[in-house]
Amino acid sequence: MIRLALSELRDDVVKLTEVNIDSDDELQEEYMVRIPVLSDGSNVIQEGVLDFVTIYDYVKDNYK
Template sequence: MNIKYYSRPGCGLCEEGILMLKLVQEDVPFTIEEINIEKDDLLHERFMLMIPVVEKDGEIIQYGALDYVTLLDGIAI
């Protein structure tokens, strides 16, 4: 299973979010595809006010302040 993680460099919330996502990864096997929104104008426009954003199968699981329970529920389904 592949999880997309949209973020940008220098984003403190994004740094915290990837740590939370890696905690969930310890309980549920999946790969994390980190995507820098600053490298794509469309992604930057779409997600700049939402990052970090966690997406599975084209659906957003959670964005902003990420928490373990919501991520686990969204990824484990």
């Protein structure tokens, strides 16, 4: 469900990239118990359970 909600974000505002951590030992070590993890590349926005309201508020405040 969250994937569908994220897909509604405008591509010109936010570029989403899904990463499969199974192919990278370092990513597995860092994120295995925290999946799913939503990051802006340098900051973790949410982990474990993702909710659209928090994501929406983050995007609204950081990508104008």
